[in-house]
Amino acid sequence: MDVARNRYSGELVEAEELWNTDIVDKDAYVCRGCATKVFPASYDPAVNKRRPYFTLGAGSRHAPGCDVDGENTLINRARQERIGGKDGFPMPFPSKLSLSDGHPASPAGAGAVPLRSATLAAVHAAARAAAKGQYHGHTVKTIRPLCRSYINFPKDRAFLPLEIPGVWGSTYAELFWLIPNRKPAFFNNPRHLFHAPLRWKEAPVVSDTHYELTLCAGHWDSATRGYLNLCRLRVDWSGWSDARRYALLHEISAARGEAVEQARRDSQVKAWVFFVGTQDRLDPGLFHVDDARFICCLAARMAWPERQLAPA
Numbered sequence: 001m002d003v004a005r006n007r008y009s010g011e012l013v014e015a016e017e018l019w020n021t022d023i024v025d026k027d028a029y030v031c032r033g034c035a036t037k038v039f040p041a042s043y044d045p046a047v048n049k050r051r052p053y054f055t056l057g058a059g060s061r062h063a064p065g066c067d068v069d070g071e072n073t074l075i076n077r078a079r080q081e082r083i084g085g086k087d088g089f090p091m092p093f094p095s096k097l098s099l100s101d102g103h104p105a106s107p108a109g110a111g112a113v114p115l116r117s118a119t120l121a122a123v124h125a126a127a128r129a130a131a132k133g134q135y136h137g138h139t140v141k142t143i144r145p146l147c148r149s150y151i152n153f154p155k156d157r158a159f160l161p162l163e164i165p166g167v168w169g170s171t172y173a174e175l176f177w178l179i180p181n182r183k184p185a186f187f188n189n190p191r192h193l194f195h196a197p198l199r200w201k202e203a204p205v206v207s208d209t210h211y212e213l214t215l216c217a218g219h220w221d222s223a224t225r226g227y228l229n230l231c232r233l234r235v236d237w238s239g240w241s242d243a244r245r246y247a248l249l250h251e252i253s254a255a256r257g258e259a260v261e262q263a264r265r266d267s268q269v270k271a272w273v274f275f276v277g278t279q280d281r282l283d284p285g286l287f288h289v290d291d292a293r294f295i296c297c298l299a300a301r302m303a304w305p306e307r308q309l310a311p312a
Contacts, residue, residue: 001054001068002148004029004038014144015052016296018043019247029054032092034063045250049257067091075152079303082155088136089160093153094145095137096163099293137161143193144296147274150176150195154303167191167276176274179217179231184285191278194287197270198297199230200256211235211248213273218285229285233273236290244292251297258299268301 006013007030018024018040029038036056043052062068071091077083083090140146143164150157150172157172168189169175177192202214211234218230237245252271259271274296277289289295 001031001038003032003145004040004054005032007037012138012140014140014142015040015043015054016144016247016251017142018052019045019250020243022243031056031062031066031068033068034066036060036062036066045246049254051251051254051258078153078155080155082159083153084156084159089156090135092135093137093149093160094140095161096139097143097146097165097293098139098141099165100141142293142296143274143276144298146172146193147195147272147296147298150274151272151298151300151302155305157305164193164276167193179215179287181217181220183219184229184231184283186284187279190281191276193274193276195272195274196231196233198252198256198273200271202230209236209238211237211245213252215273216270231285231287233275233277233287233289234280235295236288237292239290240292248292248295255297255299262299262301266301269299270302271297271299272302273297 002015003012004015005011006028008028012032013029021043024040024043026039027037029040030036031038037060038054038056041053041055042048042050056062074083074091137160146162146164149160153160153172157176160172161170162172162175163170164175167175168191175193177194179194179196197216199214199216204214205212213233213235215231215233219228220226221228235248237248252273255271259269262269275287275289276291276294277287280286280288
């Protein structure tokens with residue numbers, strides 16, 4: 001499971017957030033669709049190479065009516081056809097990015113506290129939605145869940161609503177922009193939720209002020225079947241903590257390992273970087289991001305059911 005619910009605050013928690021948690025409370029999480037206890041795993045970047053996740057305890061099962069285990073079936077189906085409709089979507093999906101910095105704290109002695117009313121209300125709401133088979137979106141704090149939904153539901157992108165403060169667009173198809181393989185030019189609107197494959201042949205540039213990656217995007221020459229120049233992403237991390245910096249480096253490394261492993265079965269799998277960023281004012285091939293919530297890296301085989309237009 002990529003997401004669980006904090007049993008004290010009721011908030012949804014991405015597994016990758018555990019990388020930034022000083023002390024991980026193994027008893028703090030339940031399934032987001034039922035009250036079954038789940039446990040964090042693979043969360044220590046000093047020991048674990050793969051990214052974190054949540055798992056059921058030995059012999060445990062989800063409560064009756066919880067359809068979390070059935071989501072993989074829906075995701076596989078979504079690769080072939082649109083699964084949403086006018087009445088909603090058949091599984092939970094993120095529809096809004098919140099920029100709130102609030103992080104409710106667990107109470108003292110939290111291990112002995114039962115599920116709080118906020119958690120129970122969220123679980124009951126999820127159960128009611130599951131019974132109806134329709135969901136209408138929820139709020140998230142980083143772009144990672146948005147990117148997973150973009151990958152998993154390609155034929156629903158034009159219909160799924162999405163809101164990101166300061167970024168134009170009202171659907172997944174409008175808000176996500178693939179950096180094109182053509183000579184970089186200045187866009188009319190320099191700010192989007194961009195994405196592009198990472199290029200591993202060029203080593204990243206690392207300094208105290210920024211971390212710069214080379215992207216597999218830029219001026220492609222069909223005659224030589226090579227890039228004449230490549231786009232770059234500069235992560236301006238001068239205001240980040242050491243833990244935030246290390247978490248990003250670990251996520252990029254994990255995505256690379258996942259891409260290498262999955263590419264043995266599917267050569268189209270790549271490590272993709274997603275970021276809400278801006279185009280440089282002087283260099284159209286350079287992009288900037290400065291907020292840790294606005295960047296993630298995932299291994300995926302990307303599908304393009306609709307024509308991908310260059311950003312405006």
